[in-house]
Amino acid sequence: MTELPATHPERPTEPEAERTVTIERMIHAPREVVFEAFTTVDHLSAWWGPDGFTTSTRAFEFREGGEWVFTMHGPDGADYAEWIQWREIVAPERIVLLHGEHAGDPNAFDSVVTFDEVDGQTRVTLSTVFPTKQLRDTAVEEYHAVEGGAQTLAHLAAHVEG
Template sequence: MADTTNNANSASAIREGSEADRTLVIERVFKAPPEKVFAAWTNPEILVKWWGPEGFGTPEHEMDVREGGAWRTVMRNDKGEDHVVSGVYRDISPAKRLVLTWAWEQPDGSRGHETLVELTFEPAGDGTRMRLVQRLFETVEGRDNHRMGWDSSFNCLEQVFA
């Protein structure tokens, strides 16, 4: 989930493609009930076990898990480089739905372009089907970079439930 959403090569790259083109949808099934998968997003003791792509750690995190509450996470790669992302919880329905904003912190400390992340959690046999929809990317490239980051992060999340 490296920050590439603000690295457009030209003005024409900003908001390239339709809104549908700039929306990311990922579905994964995890071997845990919805309550546990939801808790992996809202309980800091669980979040630090999986958050960030493979090879990243989470040395800092703040979570005020309530509607309107802020969250902030520092992901550190194996080179010691920090990637900071933050947002606000918009909607929380335990074990069913979680909506939050998402923006990368820029080198000057300001927040970059904001996207919206909506997660839903549904029972699926012995596990949970989790659906992530992330909207409002500026570019298709930004969407695709987030897909790689989320896919890797969700591989880590699978290990939490193994």
């Protein structure tokens, strides 16, 4: 990720801790299996998203600088445009990504996904840093980001454990 200069007008002024949401789950599967499920479109399409959501992919290239362009279909019939750019990939340990509605989205947020091996299992930690505290609060309060993230990781667990 590119660090903005301390005096840059777009640099966040709130502390990172106030702009962050972290979700963690222990998954009963080897790290390489969990990492693969997070990095191939066929796997992602099977588990990505909170309860009741499905995903349709328009473009997918898993490499640093590559993009995943997709639509999330909500249980209420609403469609949500989504875009992810893979920023850093350290297989099978870590993925850094930028997630928004589209390329250039000013409200896009950075996420780091880590895959830690623990006695043959995998602890997945998803840490998301929003551009502002207000965007974080909106994601948590209006869009239920914590619950949705926990549900998404539960779907990942069910996918690789089943």
